[in-house]
Structures are given as C-alpha cells and as structure tokens.
Amino acid sequence: MAVQTKLATILFLTSIFYGHEVSTDSDVGLNTVEMIEKHGYVCENHDITTEDGYILTFQRIPHGKNNDNSTKRPAVLLMHGLISSSADYVNMGPNISLGYILADIGYDVWLGNARGNAWSRNHTTLDIETDAEKFFDFSWHEIGYYDLAAAIDYILGVNGDDSLYYIGHSQGTTSFMVLASTRPEYNSKIKVASLMGPASFMDHQRTTLLVVLSKYVNELEKMIKKYKIYEIPFLEQIRKFASDFCSNADNIEICEDVIGLIGGEDKPQFDFEKFPVILTNAPSNAALKQFLHYAQLIQNGGFSQYDFGKDKNNEIYGTDTPPAYDLSKISAPVAVYYGKNDQLVPYLDAQTVIKKLGNVANDYLVPYDLFDHLDFLFAKDVVNMLYLELLKVMQNY
Numbered sequence: 001m002a003v004q005t006k007l008a009t010i011l012f013l014t015s016i017f018y019g020h021e022v023s024t025d026s027d028v029g030l031n032t033v034e035m036i037e038k039h040g041y042v043c044e045n046h047d048i049t050t051e052d053g054y055i056l057t058f059q060r061i062p063h064g065k066n067n068d069n070s071t072k073r074p075a076v077l078l079m080h081g082l083i084s085s086s087a088d089y090v091n092m093g094p095n096i097s098l099g100y101i102l103a104d105i106g107y108d109v110w111l112g113n114a115r116g117n118a119w120s121r122n123h124t125t126l127d128i129e130t131d132a133e134k135f136f137d138f139s140w141h142e143i144g145y146y147d148l149a150a151a152i153d154y155i156l157g158v159n160g161d162d163s164l165y166y167i168g169h170s171q172g173t174t175s176f177m178v179l180a181s182t183r184p185e186y187n188s189k190i191k192v193a194s195l196m197g198p199a200s201f202m203d204h205q206r207t208t209l210l211v212v213l214s215k216y217v218n219e220l221e222k223m224i225k226k227y228k229i230y231e232i233p234f235l236e237q238i239r240k241f242a243s244d245f246c247s248n249a250d251n252i253e254i255c256e257d258v259i260g261l262i263g264g265e266d267k268p269q270f271d272f273e274k275f276p277v278i279l280t281n282a283p284s285n286a287a288l289k290q291f292l293h294y295a296q297l298i299q300n301g302g303f304s305q306y307d308f309g310k311d312k313n314n315e316i317y318g319t320d321t322p323p324a325y326d327l328s329k330i331s332a333p334v335a336v337y338y339g340k341n342d343q344l345v346p347y348l349d350a351q352t353v354i355k356k357l358g359n360v361a362n363d364y365l366v367p368y369d370l371f372d373h374l375d376f377l378f379a380k381d382v383v384n385m386l387y388l389e390l391l392k393v394m395q396n397y
C-alpha cells in the first residue's frame with residue numbers, strides 16, 4: 001500500500017511542480033559517452049555481435065585523463081544491473097565512479113551494455129519492433145551465456161591480453177555466474193571477478209513488490225503473451241518524469257522515499273544533486289523475461305535456469321524442472337561484496353552464494369550498517385567504504 005500511496009503522491013505533485021529544474025550538476029541530460037568526453041576522457045564505442053546475432057554497443061575508456069595509451073593496460077569489464085546501463089559506472093563523475101578511477105589508475109576500461117538496453121537494440125536479422133517477440137525472448141541467462149562470452153572474447157582481441165578483470169553489480173553478478181558455470185572454459189579468461197550485490201539465491205528476499213510479483217509469475221507470463229508485452233513498459237516515461245520531478249528541490253523528500261523502496265534506504269550516503277543525472281539514463285530498457293526469471297527464483301527457491309513449465313522444460317532440459325546453475329564449476333577467483341541494508345540482495349543470501357563458490361577471493365560485508373543496493377554505485381563515500389578494498393584485491397591478481 002505504501003508504494004501506491006507514494007507513487008500517487010508523486011503523480012499529483014508533478015502536475016504542480018512540473019518544469020522547475022534546480023539541479024546544477026552539469027552531467028544532467030548527457031548519455032554515457034557525452035559524460036565521459038565532457039570530463040576530458042577519451043571514449044570509444046565498440047559494436048560487439050553475439051553468437052545469436054545481437055549487436056551490443058559497449059563504451060571503452062582506453063586510458064586515464066592525463067595519460068596516453070602507449071603503455072599496455074590490463075582490461076576490466078564492468079557490467080550493470082537490471083534496467084540499467086553503462087552510465088552506472090560514470091554517473092558520479094571522476095574520483096568517485098569506478099569507470100574513471102580504473103582508467104586513471106592504469107586500466108583499459110570497458111563499460112558493458114546488455115542486449116535490449118538503450119545502447120544494444122540492434123540485431124543481425126531481427127527487427128526490434130516488427131520481431132519484438134523474438135528479439136525480447138531472453139532473460140539474464142542469455143546476457144551471461146551470449147553477451148558476456150562475446151564481450152570477453154572481443155575485449156581480449158582488442159586488448160591483446162589473454163585474461164581480464166570483471167566487475168559486476170546486481171544482474172551484472174548474476175550474468176557472470178551464469179557464464180562461468182555454464183561455459184566453464186571462460187573461467188581461465190578471468191583474472192578475478194568482483195561481484196557487488198550478488199543476485200542469485202533469493203530465500204531472504206522481502207521486497208514487497210518482488211515477493212508479490214513472484215506469486216503471480218505464471219499469470220504474468222500469460223498476460224505478456226496475451227497483450228504482446230515483451231519489453232518492460234513505460235521506462236522512458238518514468239525516466240523523463242522522475243528526472244524532471246526530482247530535479248526540483250521541493251520534491252527531494254518524496255524522491256528519497258521512493259529510492260528507499262528500491263533496494264534499501266540510506267539517506268546519509270545518497271547525493272540528491274546526482275539524482276537527475278542518474279535518472280537521465282536509468283531506468284534503461286530490458287526484457288520482461290529478465291524480471292520474470294528473478295521472480296521465478298523467489299518463487300521456486302535456488303538459483304536455476306528459466307522455468308518454461310513442465311512440458312517445455314522436458315523438451316529443453318530433459319527434466320520437469322529447470323536445472324540449477326552449478327556454481328562449483330566456477331573456478332575463477334571471485335570476490336564478493338555485499339551490504340547489510342541491501343533489500344534486493346539481502347546479506348544472508350549473499351552469504352549463501354559465497355558458501356557455494358569454490359574460489360572465494362574476498363568475502364566482504366561493507367562495514368557500514370546502512371549500505372544498500374544502490375550504494376555500490378552511488379554512495380558519497382563509496383570509495384572509502386568499498387572501492388579501496390575492491391581495487392586492493394584486484395591488484396593481487
């Protein structure tokens with residue numbers, strides 16, 4: 001109920017305040033490339049084609065602001081979460097966001113964009129509009145199995161090294177675990193994977209909206225077929241509306257409350273001047289199946305492949321229920337970072353996945369009790385609370 005009330009309040013108040021823009025942050029309104037270039041860094045777009053025909057556009061920051069590209073740099077791939085994009089890793093600007101920090105301390109930085117998001121909406125044979133049903137027939141399973149595999153091979157081809165560093169947030173951790181468990185040959189191409197908010201086991205999930213949604217996952221699937229909704233709807237409208245609304249200082253409290261509904265509440269660490277910057281590019285587009293697959297995990301327990309129902313499961317997997325991802329196949333070193341106040345990836349579920357991983361490079365509960373799901377990217381003090389630790393561990397590999 002609280003959610004609906006707050007959303008209704010927002011809709012009402014927008015009609016009054018619409019149009020007042022007060023945020024002065026100069027990154028408002030810019031996409032990933034424009035932000036990076038504005039801050040004086042080189043940014044390249046790279047098109048990567050997957051085995052199943054999706055054309056993904058990744059951004060690369062080949063070197064730091066004040067250094068050239070003559071020295072050989074280790075590659076690092078950063079992968080965003082659900083309904084998000086490469087902007088996650090540059091939104092907070094230089095000295096805070098990982099994209100810039102990694103470039104400045106000597107890495108060849110690659111910012112991923114999963115199939116279907118704002119950057120990755122082309123395909124070698126499918127048209128995103130006329131073939132929408134086929135185009136959006138994927139979950140984070142395919143993002144891990146195809147997108148990450150193609151990206152890693154492409155990046156290593158350009159960089160020249162035979163392995164790279166991986167960093168993922170939320171769905172970016174899920175897709176990594178999919179890849180490394182279903183295509184174990186990719187483990188040797190990973191120096192160390194840093195997983196921030198490892199979304200996999202959902203036994204302690206209490207986020208009201210997700211839990212309710214998961215109860216109706218079968219009905220939702222039928223509706224999607226009936227109404228031909230393949231992509232998560234209204235994201236662009238939500239983005240435009242929220243970035244206008246939350247640019248107005250008078251509305252900050254409401255925006256704070258709504259943010260709190262997503263993944264936890266940590267007002268002391270959230271920089272509300274940055275809110276309109278974040279909302280310029282998020283939420284980004286995604287397939288409804290990505291949501292449904294997470295909802296299935298809440299409903300069914302465990303960390304398993306997509307559940308198509310008994311008949312189709314038998315056809316595809318040869319079993320009534322979908323197979324669990326076998327995390328013991330992940331041999332690459334994996335460092336896990338998690339927050340005490342993360343409502344989307346509760347710390348008890350993070351500890352479950354750590355127990356199943358064979359090669360744990362770091363088990364790090366961020367030492368700050370309010371640390372929530374968005375703090376991994378946007379906390380004011382994220383460098384001191386998390387990134388120094390994460391970078392130190394990377395340097396051991």
Ligand SMILES: *[C@@H]1O[C@H](CO)[C@@H](O)[C@H](O)[C@H]1NC(C)=O
Binds near residue numbers: 062069070
């Ligand atoms: C360095 O940058 C220049 C100009 O952007 C480019 O032509 C060259 O290929 C780059 N070299 C390497 C090793 O990436």
Ligand SMILES: *[C@@H]1O[C@H](CO)[C@@H](O)[C@H](O)[C@H]1NC(C)=O
Binds near residue numbers: 093094095
């Ligand atoms: C980042 O830190 C450097 C060195 O302290 C400083 O010169 C620069 O202005 C900072 N950049 C931003 C955008 O805050």
Ligand SMILES: *[C@@H]1O[C@H](CO)[C@@H](O)[C@H](O)[C@H]1NC(C)=O
Binds near residue numbers: 055122123124125
């Ligand atoms: C989509 O990809 C095809 C190649 O398969 C290319 O010819 C076309 O220009 C691309 N469209 C856009 C909008 O980039």
